[in-house]
Amino acid sequence: MPISKKDRIQREHKKLDALGLRAPVKANGNPVKAAKPTTLCTICKGTFRPDLASQMVLHVNAKHDKSTFAICFPGITPP
Structure with a gap:
């Protein structure tokens, strides 16, 4: 058959x-599709893509008044 x-x-x-x-x-x-790498904000645990650094800077400036980029995202150089 x-x-x-x-x-x-x-x-x-x-x-x-x-x-x-x-x-x-x-x-x-x-x-x-392959998963894209993400990083966490150490204060609020929000997920962000490291290649979108401008989005991470906006997050730090808008959400965390007395914090810096280095505190929120250690190990990633600010743009």
Whole structure:
């Protein structure tokens, strides 16, 4: 009995998954995007992306009156 195209594709996917060669996909077939790195504000625990430094500076100036960039985000150089 011939194998259907859908079953053949599922077999191929299963083999590639076992070898670790297939990119992760969601249930609807869309690829899973890699998570972007984030950093936490040490005072309010808000999450920010380090590549958007201007957003972090605005956060420090607006939310934390007596704090500095170095206190909120240690280890990251201010822009």
